Amino acid sequence: MPKFCANLTLLFNELPFLERFAAAAKAGFTGVEYLFPYEFDKQALSQALQINKLTQVLHNLPAGQWAEGERGIACLPERISEFKAGVSTAIAYANALGCTQVNCLAGIRPNTLDPATARQTLINNLRYAAPLLKAAGIKLLIEPINTRDIPGFFLTNTLQAIEIIKEVESDNLFLQYDIYHMQIMEGDLAPTIARHLAYIPHMQMADTPGRHEPGTGEINYDWLFQHIDALGYQGWIGCEYKPKSTTIEGLGWLRKYIK
Numbered sequence: 001m002p003k004f005c006a007n008l009t010l011l012f013n014e015l016p017f018l019e020r021f022a023a024a025a026k027a028g029f030t031g032v033e034y035l036f037p038y039e040f041d042k043q044a045l046s047q048a049l050q051i052n053k054l055t056q057v058l059h060n061l062p063a064g065q066w067a068e069g070e071r072g073i074a075c076l077p078e079r080i081s082e083f084k085a086g087v088s089t090a091i092a093y094a095n096a097l098g099c100t101q102v103n104c105l106a107g108i109r110p111n112t113l114d115p116a117t118a119r120q121t122l123i124n125n126l127r128y129a130a131p132l133l134k135a136a137g138i139k140l141l142i143e144p145i146n147t148r149d150i151p152g153f154f155l156t157n158t159l160q161a162i163e164i165i166k167e168v169e170s171d172n173l174f175l176q177y178d179i180y181h182m183q184i185m186e187g188d189l190a191p192t193i194a195r196h197l198a199y200i201p202h203m204q205m206a207d208t209p210g211r212h213e214p215g216t217g218e219i220n221y222d223w224l225f226q227h228i229d230a231l232g233y234q235g236w237i238g239c240e241y242k243p244k245s246t247t248i249e250g251l252g253w254l255r256k257y258i259k
Contacts, residue, residue, distance in 0.1 A: 072105025206241030
């Protein structure tokens with residue numbers, strides 16, 4: 001069955017961040033992901049991974065002023081210099097943490113920004129980042145996100161992402177497929193995953209509505225996980241959901257998949 005990693009931004013947040021690594025390992029996870037490592041010391045994060053025998057599966061490129069509502073800067077023409085500096089920062093952290101995948105959040109397009117300009121800016125930034133990350137042994141991913149949770153987000157569906165990947169023309173640009181976001185935006189999960197599996201080295205999931213753990217909403221995750229496994233998917237699936245109660249109380253769904 002697929003490998004599941006704990007998203008420490010959303011799971012175990014009953015605890016201080018650096019204590020979540022041990023909690024994830026104790027719960028049976030062998031991999032972790034989270035939005036951003038940049039406010040923490042590289043050595044402290046590396047030690048947390050090593051002590052708890054965890055793989056750092058993924059983190060994001062720097063994405064602007066998150067606390068102020070920004071959700072990425074890669075489509076914003078006035079932030080190109082900041083984006084490029086963020087690539088260097090992400091490489092330094094990923095290398096220190098043994099992380100081989102970094103996700104790029106496209107960002108929210110202001111109403112004053114022409115969609116074609118936003119798209120070309122994103123493409124140019126990805127063309128800049130992809131070879132630098134490849135040289136460091138790191139895959140670059142882009143992620144479509146639903147506009148219910150993030151109104152105005154620029155990258156919103158699988159086909160749009162695939163078209164951008166093809167236009168960038170890099171062998172180091174891939175699709176991060178978030179099951180929760182794509183159920184909201186387009187549905188048709190199983191055939192979409194099958195059709196584009198070659199582009200997908202990483203997935204994330206939550207149920208909908210509510211963005212809680214599997215089994216709390218409309219997605220038949222038991223069936224979907226079997227489908228993904230039958231396709232031969234070798235990557236991780238990030239558990240990027242908001243526990244309905246506590247993290248531990250909501251992990252019953254995972255027991256059958258942990259050996």
